[in-house]
Amino acid sequence: MSDPGDLRVPHVALLPSAGMGHLTPFLRLAALLASHNVCVTFITPNPTVSLAESQSLSNFLMAFPQITRKQLHLLPLDESCPNSEDPFYYHFELIRRSSHMLSPLLSSLSPPLSAMITDMSFASTVLPVTDSLGLPNYIFFTSSAKMLTLYVSFHTMLGPNHTIKDDLQVPGLGPIPKSRMPPPLLQESNNLLKTFFIENGKKMTESSGILVNTYESIESETLAALNEGKVLRKLPSVISIGPLAPCFFETSQQLQWLDDQATGSVLYVSFGSRTAMSREQIRELGDGLVRSGCRFLWAVKDKKVDIEDDEKLTEVLGEELLERVKINGLAVKNWLNQEEILSHPAIGGFLSHCGWNSLSEALWDGVCILAWPQHGDQKVNADLVERIGLGTWDKSWGWGDGEMLVKAEDIAQRVSEIMGNDLLKLQALHIRDKARRAVGDCGSSTKSLTALIDTWKKFQ
Ligand code: UDP
Ligand code: UDP
Numbered sequence: 001m002s003d004p005g006d007l008r009v010p011h012v013a014l015l016p017s018a019g020m021g022h023l024t025p026f027l028r029l030a031a032l033l034a035s036h037n038v039c040v041t042f043i044t045p046n047p048t049v050s051l052a053e054s055q056s057l058s059n060f061l062m063a064f065p066q067i068t069r070k071q072l073h074l075l076p077l078d079e080s081c082p083n084s085e086d087p088f089y090y091h092f093e094l095i096r097r098s099s100h101m102l103s104p105l106l107s108s109l110s111p112p113l114s115a116m117i118t119d120m121s122f123a124s125t126v127l128p129v130t131d132s133l134g135l136p137n138y139i140f141f142t143s144s145a146k147m148l149t150l151y152v153s154f155h156t157m158l159g160p161n162h163t164i165k166d167d168l169q170v171p172g173l174g175p176i177p178k179s180r181m182p183p184p185l186l187q188e189s190n191n192l193l194k195t196f197f198i199e200n201g202k203k204m205t206e207s208s209g210i211l212v213n214t215y216e217s218i219e220s221e222t223l224a225a226l227n228e229g230k231v232l233r234k235l236p237s238v239i240s241i242g243p244l245a246p247c248f249f250e251t252s253q254q255l256q257w258l259d260d261q262a263t264g265s266v267l268y269v270s271f272g273s274r275t276a277m278s279r280e281q282i283r284e285l286g287d288g289l290v291r292s293g294c295r296f297l298w299a300v301k302d303k304k305v306d307i308e309d310d311e312k313l314t315e316v317l318g319e320e321l322l323e324r325v326k327i328n329g330l331a332v333k334n335w336l337n338q339e340e341i342l343s344h345p346a347i348g349g350f351l352s353h354c355g356w357n358s359l360s361e362a363l364w365d366g367v368c369i370l371a372w373p374q375h376g377d378q379k380v381n382a383d384l385v386e387r388i389g390l391g392t393w394d395k396s397w398g399w400g401d402g403e404m405l406v407k408a409e410d411i412a413q414r415v416s417e418i419m420g421n422d423l424l425k426l427q428a429l430h431i432r433d434k435a436r437r438a439v440g441d442c443g444s445s446t447k448s449l450t451a452l453i454d455t456w457k458k459f460q
Contacts, residue, residue, distance in 0.1 A: 291409065
């Protein structure tokens, strides 16, 4: 905590990227900084892609009136903006193309800023803006330190035709095999994700520091490798500040069904905020959950963007499956407050895509994971789940992205294995204790954050 007698209050502006996977850790960081007496301006690109983002933002700002919001109104599309299948990446690009408008916004803030914290997706477009204002800019990397090693190395791995031939090898660290990298990175053709990795990965080396939502006891070797120049010779400090604690600002939900279940008996099934499975895979999954005989709470998602996800459960699952689901589970097709679910005593396991925030929330609550990575950084994250003993991962399931159809009987078997694995449940509780220690009063992440805030005070 800052010394209450210390009147030098740093002022920091935060700029998150599109999607709940980026917005959520930024909101948590904003709340944490505010609790350390930092004055926070939260810049929100407008409009957002999903309803979840706009609702979460307005709930947050109501709960934290001391945090000032500034909107960055995004420029309309022009034809040179490459179209992408992914509405979130498209939005990243829109924000990148509107970055120059930050200059008047940032310089008009009062009191003047001590620093800026920018999402990794905008490093190459926002760092030139803050450089010209003489403002320190820290990049917030919203995935793991392991993923950061790939992010900053990617541009050095490119061969002819802009493809990569080899796995990523960092001395002293396990490799990141090509098969675990986000598939768009392996394509010959250019795509938005590849461009982001190349341009931002290069430019990040010029930032004032890189913040990561991780902590020493799960990624100490990777953090050391990054900070000792083993990944890239010239990197600014990589500062672990996690796991960022959930902050309860969402309105509480009615969970009568969950309240009625026995302690540790329910598997929570969710693939995050922006992953839709094929209908065929959704039905196979439903069948598998029923066959497992375990209790489950299943967040069904049929479209990437929530506003378009308007078909009823009966249409998505079919009447027969929906009836069978009701025997031992509950399927819902609306946004659930996941933080609240994971901390509920009835939850005993989590079938997860291993988005970095879902993973952080599971370890925060000591819930073990059955990993089923779908795309992006999720195989790298699933590997970590296995290595730290938080859960299991059946690698034969491949990527979720329509690569293969995972059959109901395989799902049923893995679900009953994890729900019956008492050792894993104990390990998860142990991991929870260490996670909370990292952000406790004398924890490693707390110390790093306090030191950073002290640096900002000096910049005043
Ligand atoms: N989330 C939630 N309710 C839902 C779906 C997702 O609260 O129904 C939250 C989840 O707790 C996490 C974030 O949305 O904080 C999703 O981020 P993550 O990195 O896990 O995955 P992504 O959605 O980016 O794939
Ligand atoms: N990613 C990134 N920078 C970008 C876009 C994506 O580092 O500009 C990372 C992202 O955090 C993850 C991977 O690329 O490590 C794939 O992202 P994913 O599809 O999971 O998207 P997300 O839900 O994080 O937006």
